[in-house]
Amino acid sequence: MSSLKYEVELITPEEKERLFELNLKRYLYTKKANIYGCCIKLLTELEDVKNLWEENFYTMDENVRSHGRLIVLREEEGQLGVKYDPYTNTAFLTNVDYYGWIKSITLSVAGDVLEDEHGIYSVHGAAIDVEGTGVSIIAP
Numbered sequence: 001m002s003s004l005k006y007e008v009e010l011i012t013p014e015e016k017e018r019l020f021e022l023n024l025k026r027y028l029y030t031k032k033a034n035i036y037g038c039c040i041k042l043l044t045e046l047e048d049v050k051n052l053w054e055e056n057f058y059t060m061d062e063n064v065r066s067h068g069r070l071i072v073l074r075e076e077e078g079q080l081g082v083k084y085d086p087y088t089n090t091a092f093l094t095n096v097d098y099y100g101w102i103k104s105i106t107l108s109v110a111g112d113v114l115e116d117e118h119g120i121y122s123v124h125g126a127a128i129d130v131e132g133t134g135v136s137i138i139a140p
Helices: 013-022 047-056 099-118
Strands: 008-010 029-035 038-044 068-073 081-085 090-094 125-130 133-138
Touching: 013 081, 013 090, 029 047, 029 099, 038 047, 038 099, 047 099, 068 099, 090 099
Parallel strands: 008 081, 038 068, 068 090
Antiparallel strands: 029 038, 081 090, 125 133
């Protein structure tokens, strides 16, 4: 059974590089998403995650260099873990079995890029139509 929450551990670029190299042979699938002009790259060994990624995000041209990366892996004996290097916008997700968290972290990484590089701030919310009138719901 999965945990009902996760905590993000901030890591250094050096630790990011170590983890990236350690798992290099496990990246069976890579896909790039276009999120408001940001190129966010998925690297994973999990076909179901790759398939859901393709269903949830617009595809970015593979020739575009990524602005952020998500590495999603499964460890047999491991626990849920999220590590993030804010300097390179790289997140490592281990044993995250709820895709909604993967999607949320992806949007957070894109939000970091947009905020740091372009002064664009994101909100968590929804826009709906209520009897022909637009309504916004913004989460706290």
